[in-house]
Each structure stands twice: as structure tokens, then as C-alpha cells.
Amino acid sequence: MSVFVILGLLVCIEAQGPSAVTTVFVQKGDDLILNVHADVPEEFLFVDWTFNKTVDVVLFVPDEEPTVFPDFTGRIEFPGKKFSVILKNLQEADSGVYTARVSSFAGGVQQPAEYKVTVQGPVSPVELTVDSVDSVVSRSSDSCNLTVTCSTQHSHISSTFRCVSGTCSQEGGEQSELTTSGASLRVYLLYGAIICNHSNQVNWTEDFKRIEPFCPQYAGSEGSSAGTSVYLVKMVVFSVGLIIMVSAVITVHLMEKFKKHK
Structure with a gap:
């Protein structure tokens, strides 16, 4: 046709x-x-x-x-x-x-x-900068406030992280906004590090800073506990496996010995 x-x-x-x-x-x-x-x-x-x-x-x-x-x-x-x-x-x-x-x-x-x-298109690089650090040490409690800015070439967001008595949190929760190109700019706390992320559905860039250099008495509390938990799980699994292996060897040995004397 x-x-x-x-x-x-x-x-x-x-x-x-x-x-x-x-x-x-x-x-x-x-x-x-x-x-x-x-x-x-x-x-x-x-x-x-x-x-x-x-x-x-x-x-x-x-x-x-x-x-x-x-x-x-x-x-x-x-x-x-x-x-x-x-x-x-x-x-x-x-x-x-x-x-x-x-x-x-x-x-x-x-x-x-x-x-x-x-x-x-690919997202532009992102940069995380520390704007201010305010530490207070007292008999009742210690605190550390850390203000940061997560920025790209055309966008930026700021956020404050507060550490009190060994626990760190982000004021107002995770901060995010859509850029003019439709990408997402986010700043959040993860295992003792502040993450600055710029992403769309096909590409992402990231920058981060650990809290420890700025608030040494608090940093890594979440990350350390997470790391300790993973370590304990591995140790438990290893121990159980070792016990099973040893038990199997002993059982086989006893069965062989029993057969010889039967």
C-alpha cells in the first residue's frame, strides 16, 4: 500500500x-x-x-x-x-x-x-560547607550546634544539627528542595555524617562531612552504635557457625568410635 x-x-x-x-x-x-x-x-x-x-x-x-x-x-x-x-x-x-x-x-x-x-542531563556538582559551630560545655549537659549549607551552582539550602548528651539530630528534620532544573537538593544526617545530595532520576552527586571534627564529644554516636551492632551480629553468626562445625566433628568422631567398639 x-x-x-x-x-x-x-x-x-x-x-x-x-x-x-x-x-x-x-x-x-x-x-x-x-x-x-x-x-x-x-x-x-x-x-x-x-x-x-x-x-x-x-x-x-x-x-x-x-x-x-x-x-x-x-x-x-x-x-x-x-x-x-x-x-x-x-x-x-x-x-x-x-x-x-x-x-x-x-x-x-x-x-x-x-x-x-x-x-x-547530569546534575551539577554539589558542595557542603560548615557555616558555624557553637559548642557549650556545662556540668548539666554538653551541646554543640552545627550550621551547614548544601549548595549547587544555582541553588542552596541550609540546616542546623544539634548534639546534646551524645545524641545528634537535625532541626526540622531532613531539608530538601527542587532546583530550577527539576533535580532534588537534600541535606540530612546519617550515621554521624552530614550528607549533601543533588540528584535527579538518572544521575546524582554527593558531598559529606563527618560531625566528629567539629563536635568530637558527640560525633559518630549513631555510626558507632550501628557499626557495633553489625560487628556483634557478625560475631554471633561466626560463633554459632563455629559451634555447629565443632559439634558436627565431635558427633562424627563419637559415631566412628562407637562403631569400632560395637
Whole structure:
């Protein structure tokens, strides 16, 4: 069937039965495979992929080579699986909805696959800086306040960590915000260290500082307890295993001795 006839049909026919949308995040410069998740009838009229419902990507018709449309010339490969395509070297402008349509005499026009694609670049480096340290030592209790800033090139968040009587906590809990690029900037406490994290769905960078150099009498209390717990678990497992092994050896020895005297 002529490609021009197919194009005329595409204008006149609206697809029915849309499939569930698959959400995909892709790092800038990577490739993406789009698959048709359904059996296509042997006597099909056409299968095509569109971008944002209006831009034609590629068209398959029986007994002819696939037609790649101008906006995607040189950027499409075919992995060998019928009607699947590989989008090459994706950029932010390629973010959008990619829809597969299948037309047949029996089933009309169906949408067996739809992808919502978001292309993201790598996040920028992040830096954690200590703004101030305030330590107070008294007979009743010791305290240490540590204020930090977690920053990227265009965004930053600040947070204060307070250590009292050997326990450290973050005032207001974990701090986070979305940057202008849609990435997440977070600062939080984990096992005696302050973590500054900048991430999106495909990439992340991180910086951290341990509390110990700034608040030596409190730092690492959480990390030490966690490390001690892991160490104790390992020791218990090792001890139990050793006991089982020794018991097995003694049992075998006694059985052999019993057989000899029987």
C-alpha cells in the first residue's frame, strides 16, 4: 500500500483503546528502545510511532522497508524485533509522549504502546560547607550546634544539627528542595555524617562531612552504635557457625568410635 495512502488514513482515523502509559527517564545522550507490547495481526494495514500525537517518527507497512520521517532521519535504528525502534542520542527536546498505533481490518486502529519520556542531563556538582559551630560545655549537659549549607551552582539550602548528651539530630528534620532544573537538593544526617545530595532520576552527586571534627564529644554516636551492632551480629553468626562445625566433628568422631567398639 502506498505511503501516501497510509498518511491519508492516519489523518482520518483516530486510534482506539489507548494502552497504559510507561514512564521512562533517560540520561541525555543515551538511547531508548520503544517496544510494541502486543501481537500485531498478520494482515495489518500499518504500524507507526508518533511523537506528542502530532509528529510522525516511523511508519511500517506490509512488504516495504520502514519509512523514517525527516525529524528523526539518522536517529532511528531497528533492533530486529518487529515494529520496535531505537531512539538514538536523546536530548532534552526529545522529552514527550511516544505512541505506537496499529491498524488492521479486523481491529481498527489500536494503541498497544505509549511511553512518556523525560530526558535529563547530569546534575551539577554539589558542595557542603560548615557555616558555624557553637559548642557549650556545662556540668548539666554538653551541646554543640552545627550550621551547614548544601549548595549547587544555582541553588542552596541550609540546616542546623544539634548534639546534646551524645545524641545528634537535625532541626526540622531532613531539608530538601527542587532546583530550577527539576533535580532534588537534600541535606540530612546519617550515621554521624552530614550528607549533601543533588540528584535527579538518572544521575546524582554527593558531598559529606563527618560531625566528629567539629563536635568530637558527640560525633559518630549513631555510626558507632550501628557499626557495633553489625560487628556483634557478625560475631554471633561466626560463633554459632563455629559451634555447629565443632559439634558436627565431635558427633562424627563419637559415631566412628562407637562403631569400632560395637
